[in-house]
Amino acid sequence: MVRFLLIPLILTLLRAKSTQALVIGFALLGGPALAHEVRPAVADFEIEDTSLSITVRLNAEAIIAGVNLSQVDDTNDSAQAEDYDTLRTLSDVALADAFKETWPAFADGLKLRAGDITLTPVLGKIDVIPEDNAENPRDTMVSLSAVLPPGGDPLQIGWDARFGSLVLRQGETVEAPFTGIVEPGALSPPLPRVGSFEETAGQNFMRYLISGFDHIIPKGLDHILFVLGLFFFSMQMRPLLIQVSAFTVAHTITLALATLGIVNIPGSIVEPLIALSIVYVAVENIFARRMTPWRPFVIFGFGLLHGLGFASVLGEFGLEPSRFIASLIAFNIGVEVGQLTVIALALLAVGLWFGQKDWYRARIAIPASVVIALIGAYWSFERVFL
Structure with a gap:
């Protein structure tokens, strides 16, 4: 930008x-x-009978530091660059603990909906992927889940604009799994709880x-x-x-x-x-x-x-x-x-x-x-x- x-x-x-x-x-x-550029987060999700499970690969340091990932192409350009660099020096275990402390604020930024109902995310496992080269950003895998309400209302997934873009990918449990980029602050198209996401050829092409x-x-x-x-x-x-x-x-x-x-x-x-x-x-x-x-x-x-x-x-x-x-x-x-x-x-x-x-x-x-x-x-x- x-x-x-x-x-x-x-x-x-x-x-x-x-x-x-x-x-x-x-x-x-x-x-x-x-310098190192901001990358979009990648979320793999599964829709089951009564629950939604998501694993997000993200830059935990940027999230914890409060970097607005929709406004910068490089973390060095943000006002929180110094905080980000300090977090980069943490061990993998310490970074996971720091993300747990940030979880309530992060959860508030998640947008999980079933029809008009807002779902409550529950934090699961946090895995920080070791990175040998200190000059490269670390990836952190964050697992979360949410209980689905009764009924068949389709789901929508997204998060606040400050978290940047989100690559959303559905597991292979359906015949035609959804994959797409959710722009910062936006929501995914309605995703069916049963069966495959239907998209016209023209929509897919565009x-x-x-x-x-x-x-x-x-x-x-x-x-x-x-x-x-x-x-x-x-x-x-x-x-x-x-x-x-x-x-x-x-x-x-x-x-x-x-x-x-x-x-x-x-x-x-x-x-x-x-x-x-x-x-x-x-x-x-x-x-x-x-x-x-x-x-x-x-x-x-x-x-x-x-x-x-x-x-x-x-x-x-x-x-x-x-x-x-x-x-x-x-x-x-x-x-x-x-x-x-x-x-x-x-x-x-x-x-x-x-x-x-x-x-x-x-x-x-x-x-x-x-x-x-x-x-x-x-x-x-x-x-x-x-």
Whole structure:
């Protein structure tokens, strides 16, 4: 959200025709992503005859510290950053005890309903997942349950906006289990107590399309910078189309293969390589004035990596087996719309104003590529060594 709100400021800076302003704008855009970002919580639920059981994987330190996860992309940006860092030093057992003390406030923020009846959650087991690397956020598994009232009123699940987004997944006890993202402060659609959640093909398509777009804007800063690297290479339409087409075909392939489970490469390998891909395209922008024969093939290779990054989102979000192909296509379309939006914003910001100027490459394209390369280089180092 913070980066998205900075777009108008960056557009103003770009129109100033100042290299310094351009560098400042991209520094603002890139800054918040240089530390560990907030991730959505994931809740797996089961509906039984008389009870609802939920296991939530969440960032307990952020919840205890009172970080508003709907307003920040990184815990370092919150007013409670110091409290959060202090909680990060607790042992796993001490963190579980601290969450037990926070439970009443957390329970008040839960929204569990059966029709018009509000359900009372009961805390169960708390498991803090050990994390060897102190620089990575710990996951805490919180189990809770609620007694269902008589009758067949459908259930709705959600929580306060301050807890952020919630990936909601139903167990395999029904033929077509529900999976979806509940936005901060919202409630899930009504979930039947018996049988499967019914969603039209159009609703399912739009849900995955929006998720794909959201993964680019505002959450996919690394993908945004890569696309901007393609844009700043040349203002001519043919090179841009060749690059974007190669990138699109490639990430579509690996998105499908990874989602099907055919390809599985750890994020610890993929994420640094994605950062290096940003460095490569930006550096080549600085030194190459024309499309080299190998650049489309290199872009294709990098697209394969980015497709694996996109697949990590679907890994948490899940795909309904009965609509697997349609959901995958919808998500990919959402990604493409997001990428085209990035290019359109770049055109509006600099292309239409300065693209045909003699000084465009020297004053805008090269400085922008330098900043993109520096951000990518920092991410490469951070994702390998920090």
